[in-house]
Amino acid sequence: MQHTSPNVVGVHYRVGTNLLTNTPVAIKFEPRKTEAPQLRDEYRTYKILSGVDGIPAVYYFGLEGLYSVLCIDLLGPSLEDMFDLCKRKFSVKTTAMIAKQMITRIQAVHEHNLIYRDIKPDNFLMGKQNSNNRGKVYLVDFGMAKLYRDPKTHIHVPYRERKSLSGTARYMSINTHLGREQSRRDDLESIGHVIMYFLRGSLPWQGLKAANNKQKYEKIGQKKQYTSVKELCEDYPEEFGIYLTTVRKYSFEETPDYDYLRGLLDAAIKRVGETDDGVYDWMVPSNGYGSESSMQNTFSGRESRNGLTPNGKEKNLHSSNQALVSFQNKTSRTQTGNQPDLDSNPNVNANSREQISNDGVNSSNPRLSNRMSTPLNRSQQQFTNSDPKNARNDQYSQPTNANPNAGENPREQAQSKGFLAKLFSCGCFS
Missing domain, CATH: 3.30.200.20 (Phosphorylase Kinase; domain 1)
Structure with a gap:
C-alpha cells in the first residue's frame, strides 16, 4: 500500500x-x-x-x-486561517473580494434549491497554495444544508416559527435567533456578519457571558437586534451598511438580487481606490506575511485552528x-489556555440532540427528502x-x-x- x-x-x-x-x-x-x-x-x-x-x-x-x-x-487553508495569518484584520479590498465570491457560491447553492444555514469563515477554503486556484474561494461542509423549495415545482417551504437554532451563533441571522424558518435571506445576512467580522476583527456580540448555552444564544441574539447597522458598520465604506440593511429587509420567499449585492462590494473597493485584481492581503510581501511559498510552509506545519x-x-x-x-x-x-468562544463554535449543530433543528438531520427524517x-x-x-x-x-x-x-x-x-x-x-x- x-x-x-x-x-x-x-x-x-x-x-x-x-x-x-x-x-x-x-x-x-x-x-x-x-x-x-x-x-x-x-x-x-x-x-x-x-x-x-x-x-x-x-x-x-x-x-x-x-x-x-x-x-x-x-x-487550501480556511478563511479563518488566513484571517489569523493577517493578524485578524482584513482590508476593505480583501474583505470585499472574498465576500463577492462567498455570495457567488451561496447563489449557486440557492439555484440548486438549497440553503446552506451555517455560514462561517471556517467553511470557506482557499484553493491550494501554489496552484492556479489559490485565489478562488471554495465552500465545504454541507451537513446543515436543506431544501428551501421543491426542486420540480419550485414551491417554497412555508414560513414557520418556533424553530430550533441551527448554525453558528456568531454569524446567524436575527431571524434565526427569533426561531423563524430560514430562507435565502438568512444565508446572505450571515455573510454580512462575516464581512464585518473581517473588517472589525470582532463583532459586538462576541465574548458575552451567560450561565448556560441557551442564555448565551439569547444574549447574542438580543445584542444583534440592539446593535444598529450604523453602529456596526461605522468607519467603513457605506456600501457595507447598505448590504446588511438590504438583506435584512428581504421577505421570506424573496429572490435576492445577487448582482446588486456584488455591485455594492465593487463600489466599496472603488471607494478606497482599489480594484478587484485578485491580490489578497496575504499575497502582498510588503504586508509582512511573506511569499506564497513561505506561506505554504507555514500551513504545512500546523493543524487547522479548529x-x-x-x-x-x-x-x-x-x-x-x-x-x-x-x-x-x-x-x-500554539494554543491559548482560554476556553473556546461558544458563539463561534456553538453546540447548535447536528450532534446536539436538544438543540437540533426541528427539520431533523438523520436518515429517518432527512432534510433532503424531496430530492x-x-x-x-x-x-x-x-x-x-x-x-x-x-x-x-x-x-x-x-x-x-x-x-x-x-x-x-x-x-x-x-x-x-x-x-x-x-x-x-x-x-x-x-
Missing part, C-alpha cells in the same frame, strides 16, 4: 492519496453509531452541486468498518469540519468492499487482505485492496 503520513485535518478529516491518479484527497469520517448522522446527506448535496464552480468534487461515500467515509478534493480545543479534547463533529489543507506534524500551533436518491459512484460495483470482519476496533476500518504479488504501480496496489483502500491511501488504512 502506498502510505501517506496520518495527517489530521480538523478532528474528523484525514489526508489521503487517490491511488489511481496520485492526487491528494480529504477523507472525512463519521462514526456509524452517531446520534445524528449527516454524512450521507452531505454526500448527496455534493452530488447535487457536482460541477459547480467553487464546490469540491466528491469521489466516494461508503461504510468502512465502524465509520461512514466521504472523500473530496483536498483544498481541529482541537485548547485543552486538547476533540470538538463535536460539526464544529470540527474545518480547513481541508494538508497539515504535516513537523510543528504544532431524488443519489446512487453511490458506479465504480464501486467493480470492487469488493472491505470485509466487516476485518474492521479494526481501535480506529478505522482495515482493508481486505492485500495481494502479496501486487506491484508498486498504484493501480496494481488498488486492485489488491478493499474498495476505499483500493482508491485512497491514508495512514489509517495501513
